[in-house]
Amino acid sequence: MNSVRISVINTMIKASVFVLLLSFASCSSSPSATITAENEPNENMITLTKEQFTTSEMKLGPAIDTLFDKLIQTTGYIEIPSQNSSQTGSIFGGKIAAIHVTLGQRVEKGQALVSVENTEFLMIQQDYLETSSRSTQLQQDYDRQKNLAVDNIASQKELQRAQSELTSSLVKLNALKQKLLLLQIDPSKLTTDLLSARISLKAPFSGKVSQIYVSLGQWITAENPAVEVINPDVLQANMRVFEKDITYLEKGQKVYFKMNDRPDVRFEGAISQISPQIDMEKRSSEVIATVKDSEQTLLRPGMFVNIDIVVGGTAVTCLPNEAITEADERYYVVYKQGENANELLFERLEVKPGRSMHGLTEIQFVTTPPANAIYIYNKVFQLIQSQE
Template sequence: MKNHALVYITFASILFFGSCSSQSDIPEEEAEPLQEGTYVLTANQFKSSNMELGIFEMASFHQVVKAIGKFDVPPENNAAVSSYFSGTIKDIRLLPGEKVKKGQKLFTLENPDFVQIQQDYLEAKGQLTYLKSDYERQKNLAQDNVTSQKNYLKAESDYIVTNVKAESLAKKLQLMNIDPNSLSLENIRSTIQINSPIEGYVTQVHAMRGKFLNPSETAISIVDTDHMHLELNVFEKDLSKIQKGQPIVFKIQEDDSKEYEAFVYLVNKVVDPENRTIGIHGHLSDEKITERFNPGMYVEAEIYATTATKISLPQDALVDIDGEFYVLVLKHFSKNEYTFMKRKVKTRLSNEGNVEILNHQEFSEGAQFLVKGAFNIITD
């Protein structure tokens, strides 16, 4: 986001000894002030102090909005695994952090009531064949006026009621992960298997073997980290600066030396009445790095609200004296010395490496500045 274009001038072969020093009677290690705000350096001083020259450069400056928050996943990527039916946990072998696949067996529930549901379904299914045959027979007889309407309606009612009962029991069996089509007298069982609804990682295990699990009581929590995102908060006063698509640079508490990139995906429309903050939903620029993070990780972020390109100088070129900024501009140089003039500059925006110079037009085109070492000279 920065566009450095420093111009460096080195004089590796221009070194003066003896005569240069005796001419001014000033040691080589010190700059010589000729008049107020003017400084002369020898070529040897310039080189030995690793000083550098540079010119005005165009740099990007951002209006930054500070934000804090955490990593999170979409609601559909969180699963609280429970059962529609109560029962005693017979078998469970899971630990937090373990990865599970969608449809994988998590634990087994046991309850005698499961047997009764399967029995009721098989009985209803067995009656349907006879009731359907009787219903069709009574229907034909009623059409020929051979039987009474009452017998026909009763046969119809018995068939419909039993059919509804069988269908509802089949739905229950499906919720129990039992296939009604393959259920028979030989494979009735007292246990049901609870499977994982998503692929992800086990975050919490609330159950244990022998525990009685009530309906809808959470036994296991699972999270899918494939679509990790940022949930940030900014103060209400900064809301007008935030727009969808703006860049986000963030750091994690575990390693604040490394920066990562994201962008604003959604801006909440409701203000938190207690903290007066707005929620910002951010997506990572590189989804491949999500494996480095975990849901709940604390995040410190900066949202680049606006970006502007301005004429600037490197930060090291400016010296702060009582709240005012000065630079050293090169006025003259020969093969053995540099002459600098101290000049005041007006500044506004700044980033990590550059400062905007407002009065850049007061300097000549191509002006060169001491961008490394100015502080030691001016404050000496």
Template sequence: MKKYIFKFIISLSVLIVAVSCGNSEGNSKETGGNGAKSDSTANNGGTQVSLAQFEGSDMELGKMQENTFPVTVDATGMIDVPPENKAIISSFADGYVKETPLLIGDQVKKGQFLVSLENPDYVQMQQDYLDAMEQMKYLKSEYDRQKALIEENITSEKNYLKAESEYKRNLSKYQSMRKKLQMLNLNPKAVENGTISSVIRIYAPIAGSITEMNINKGMYVSAADELMRIIDTDHLHLELNVFEKDVMKLKKGQEIRFSIPEASTDTIEGEVHLVGTSISEEKRTVKVHGHFKDEDKKTRFATGMFVEAEIITDQKNAKALPTQSIVSLDDTDYVLVLQKKTDSSYVFKRREVMTGNAFNGFTIIKNTSDFKNNDQFLTKGAFPLIKEE
């Protein structure tokens, strides 16, 4: 009898040990193998975060709050300068390029030498000027003589009118040729003193930098050719295009926020200076001229840069959440809403949200009716948790 009792006790002990080991293994799987709770686990469709993880990751809770958001009009355009700050350099006469010491990017001052051209025709123009000047001296003398004679009734009116006509016609020729020499930067006084040159020099009409250079030494150019371009970047501005439907919302002084998508993600501030008064028939847009608020930032830009801009026309109040609390997955936006809080953990539920405009770190939530006023959201640290679900 004692023998059977002993065998029963042994069998019962083995069974208890086996059950105990099984429970231990199951607990090990739930706690990550070391008996401690996992920092983030699924709990009834939610995400559980331990107090240690919440505090160690600097997570924060917050409620949806009402913020002020700007009402904006979208626009695109470019960095530009006024027409008076652009110069296309060309010549008033044909010629061969003799000298051009500049390269693209060089800075020039107003009146600085740019290029010289050479042509035998310049010599002939100066000779024609001298001939007209000498002819004028004789005709002026004859005109004065005939005028004196007609006053004394000594000569006929016909002779007087002929002398007057020839003198005035030659005077006109002399003055026009003198002006041509001045336009070619040839000094008429020097020509009159016998200094004749086959070379003309072209000078910068404005200060700025060389942006285009279309000539080489020895190249033949005509008066219609564009030799080079100069742009003065001291007056950079925004030249924006706004669609016709938004024109009535615009006025001088409104704030502009813009960026250069191809070069930087920084947002730069400006303001509306002028609003166009005509609509482009092709694109149905109006031109808006804007100025930089921070003049020092203009040095970072070049003319022709494409910009994307928003013009703030009004403001509105709307309920919003911090932008960092919203995570986008597969074109859908989500947030984490607190379901339950215990002494050792937080349990969050992932919820879909419909978002609007973002401003100053906050994003408008359109479907606010889907949430309660006292709902708390994970406003910091939601990204890794939503990615894990």
């Protein structure tokens, strides 16, 4: 219906030009070739000379039987999947010594985001190197005691002591190793020359910096995130669908998104997740749809969108949008009733327009037209205006 109104508005400015064309064609034709609709007892009849029809560049065609998508309409918002969003911080806290990125900057996986200073970092590295060295010595002692025990030179008690000390040291070494990994320090590359109280918090994946929560010199704790990184190349729409419609949904069904301020632009996606639970208060379920070609769209996280979910097809009879016009709060189409050597006879029929899709509008005839009727596809608004 909206498409029909838009088509009417867009073509109104062309009506006067069309009337002039018809008038010009009428003046150049013989008196018998003028429009005679005004003299017809049936006000729905329109007569045009063939010259008028040709000059006006009208097109004819049959009613079109096709399938229109059966839609479930809802609203939602665009978001980043949780696995593509990360807030990076230091698990031990510290002072922000440097900020290496800016808001919106593209970063690669492993790239330094901020640097944090804390003497505790230095102590962990020191403990790791000392424990690693001690574990090496204890391993040698254990191997020696084991060989002596085989030859009955050393007692089993000494062997057990060496084994216990080695195990305890290895446990501590592994715990310190895990701490270093949490600090994003590679234990295998740590040496006495590389000890530092400063560490770099690195990007967990390639993406863009969406938030910077800290400032230079600020002290942060383990609970404080420093930088948020997102991957905007993958977007999804979060929506709610009422329980009466939820049984029609399946994973993979096509979904269309439109922004409020750009209703002429449509984006495509597909349902990826359907919640198995109905919210008792809202009487609806959460549904997630992945946006197709996210990196190439105008959509951004947080945007509100209108959503059409395609759940099937409906057989309809339709005509091009410009074949339908409004007059006196009613809608009409014009079909060809007949012709003679010089004239074409048309009749307008009242219709009830329905949904519009892909340049076509669904119609229901108030009066049944003749079988195999041929309709004027374009400039119907101008034609009817010229008869008034």
